[in-house]
Amino acid sequence: MKNKSKGRIKLIIAATLISCILIIISLYVKFYPLKYYDLVKKYAKQYNLEPLRVMAVIKAExxxxxxxxxxxxxxxxxxxxxxxxxxxxxEMQIDYKGASDLNNEEYNIKMGCWYLSYLKKEFGDWDLIIASYNGGPGNVKKWLDNDSYSKSGNKLDNIPFLETDKYVKKVNTNYKIYKLLYKE
Structure with a gap:
């Protein structure tokens, strides 16, 4: 009788744990959706980017x-x-009529992916790419040339703009969660 009770308790605990895990995963999926993913995949491929990294930028932005x-x-x-x-x-040789174009999801994702690709060619390193996406490539170049921010000249040891520092951490966290939820 005791073994049956222990078995039931273990089964209830296991079922409860599995339910909790499924609830947590469904919440993450809700808060980390793959919205506009077809467009992201299309332009990420065109500009040689990892789609989940682009998703992480969109989530942060x-x-x-x-x-x-x-x-x-x-x-x-x-x-x-x-x-x-x-x-x-x-640079892209496309039309631009004004800010209303930027609210078009396809136009915006295409231009955003192109710009990330441009920054990728400039800096190579993902942290530098997203730091420059937020703080500007000119600032990132200055920081790389300053021993206070970069010991090696090719990685940032610290970022002097608090907003950019938080942004880099946020995008990287988003990316890790996307990668965990949606393995490519």
Missing amino acids: SNFNREAKSNKNAYGLMQITESTAKWAKD
């Missing part, structure tokens, strides 16, 4: 709100400023 607008006048899913868009459209 706009939390998938295609109409997001920052206090720095960055627009859309990947939060692209008009000045970046005006420069990028010439």
Whole structure:
């Protein structure tokens, strides 16, 4: 009789643990969706990027709100400023009519992926890419040249802009969660 009770208790505990794990996973999936993933895959492939890294950037930038607008006048899913868009459209040889284009999810993801690819060619290292996406490539170059921020000149030991430092950590955390949930 005691063995049957112990067996039932173990079964109840196991079922409870499995239920809790499934609830936690479903919450993560809800908060880390694959929204716009077909577009992300398309342009990540075109620009030689890992799709889940792009998803991590979108999550950090706009939390998938295609109409997001920052206090720095960055627009859309990947939060692209008009000045970046005006420069990028010439480099990409595409039309740009104004900020309303940046609220179009396909246009925004294409331009955002292109820009990440551009930064990838410039810096190579993911932390430097996302630091420059947020803080600007000119600042990242200055930090790499400064012993206070980079001992090696090719990695950042610390980031002087608190916002950029938090951003790099946030994108990297998002990426780890995406990778855990959606192994490619």
